[in-house]
Amino acid sequence: MMAATARDTAPGARPHIPVLLRPLLAAVAPVEGLWVDGTFGAGGYARGLLEAGAAQVIGIDRDPMALDMASSWADAYGDRLRLVEGTFSDLDDIAGAPVDGVVLDLGVSSMQLDRPERGFSFLRDGPLDMRMSQSGPSAADLVNTASEEALADILYHYGEERQARRIARAILRRRAEAPFETTGQLVEVIERQLPRPKPGQSHPATRSFQAIRIAVNDEFGQLAAGLEAAERALKPGGRLAVVTFHSLEDRVVKRYLQLAASSGGGGSRHAPALEAEVPRFTLTPKKAIGPDAAELDENPRARSARLRVATRTEAPFAPVDRMKLGLPAPVFGGAAR
Ligand SMILES: C[S@@+](CC[C@H](N)C(=O)[O-])C[C@H]1O[C@@H](n2cnc3c(N)ncnc32)[C@H](O)[C@@H]1O
Numbered sequence: 160m161m162a163a164t165a166r167d168t169a170p171g172a173r174p175h176i177p178v179l180l181r182p183l184l185a186a187v188a189p190v191e192g193l194w195v196d197g198t199f200g201a202g203g204y205a206r207g208l209l210e211a212g213a214a215q216v217i218g219i220d221r222d223p224m225a226l227d228m229a230s231s232w233a234d235a236y237g238d239r240l241r242l243v244e245g246t247f248s249d250l251d252d253i254a255g256a257p258v259d260g261v262v263l264d265l266g267v268s269s270m271q272l273d274r275p276e277r278g279f280s281f282l283r284d285g286p287l288d289m290r291m292s293q294s295g296p297s298a299a300d301l302v303n304t305a306s307e308e309a310l311a312d313i314l315y316h317y318g319e320e321r322q323a324r325r326i327a328r329a330i331l332r333r334r335a336e337a338p339f340e341t342t343g344q345l346v347e348v349i350e351r352q353l354p355r356p357k358p359g360q361s362h363p364a365t366r367s368f369q370a371i372r373i374a375v376n377d378e379f380g381q382l383a384a385g386l387e388a389a390e391r392a393l394k395p396g397g398r399l400a401v402v403t404f405h406s407l408e409d410r411v412v413k414r415y416l417q418l419a420a421s422s423g424g425g426g427s428r429h430a431p432a433l434e435a436e437v438p439r440f441t442l443t444p445k446k447a448i449g450p451d452a453a454e455l456d457e458n459p460r461a462r463s464a465r466l467r468v469a470t471r472t473e474a475p476f477a478p479v480d481r482m483k484l485g486l487p488a489p490v491f492g493g494a495a496r
């Protein structure tokens with residue numbers, strides 16, 4: 160496994176350790192031909208795939224910083240590594256040819272989380288930003304302009320925050336005095352609404368920050384479109400591997416693959432599936448893979464990670480009914496690319 164080195168990180172930050180890379184490479188072996196890494200990040204997966212035998216990897220990230228940081232080592236792979244700034248929802252167009260494998264490692268990278276100026280972390284004060292792409296409306300735009308109801312919906316649906324209404328009300332009261340500018344100001348408001356956490360419990364702002372980040376980056380819209388793009392791009396026999404970090408994401412990936420792996424999974428409310436439809440994926444293995452004890456020891460951040468792997472069949476692409484994916488309600492309109 161290729162761990163990222165110190166040069167990939169902000170001063171004082173922890174290096175990015177690729178999560179579940181070893182089991183992923185084992186599950187998709189043998190690695191050959193053209194692969195897409197739709198969430199390039201610090202490049203841990205892309206390097207892992209190249210070292211495992213991929214002829215070429217297209218590394219996509221919506222964050223220009225991720226691609227900039229790879230410039231120090233990417234050249235060593237020559238034409239075998241092509242880096243593209245974009246979103247994985249467009250991965251089939253970006254690849255431009257049928258591919259042998261697609262990997263998606265969802266969420267934020269340690270590089271993004273550990274840099275206060277990116278505004279992803281409730282532990283480090285910085286501008287209230289959270290845009291992976293560094294463009295489009297920011298988290299500050301969202302908390303300063305969304306209605307109380309929309310904010311409460313975001314916190315509830317994307318963060319499973321039970322005190323969503325209470326926090327949304329407090330955000331509106333605070334922003335009437337002065338607009339939010341920093342992560343610290345938001346953390347302070349959230350902390351005042353929730354009981355002090357007991358030892359071992361997560362930080363009170365964890366759920367709200369996850370929710371706002373998901374809304375700012377339209378992460379569920381991207382996920383549904385990314386799974387479809389992967390289905391379109393993969394050759395028969397091609398492999399899809401997706402790593403998720405929370406149960407909301409894992410549920411969507413699981414349902415997508417279950418629908419695509421069953422007969423009759425395609426079609427939508429408007430265009431019902433034909434009977435006797437042929438499965439477009441097989442689940443390989445059937446169940447999700449989690450981190451083993453050694454990985455948890457090395458990287459406690461891997462605790463909630465789940466890997467699902469599927470193999471594309473010969474059946475043509477068919478859109479799944481998004482209503483069946485268990486997508487949380489769309490509430491912010493998914494602005495940032
Ligand atoms: C968890 S990190 C990936 C880490 C990577 N596997 C590694 O080993 O270094 C997720 C990365 O995906 C990027 N990302 C998230 N959603 C994306 C999307 N829809 N399209 C493209 N990149 C995305 C983020 O900017 C971040 O850099």
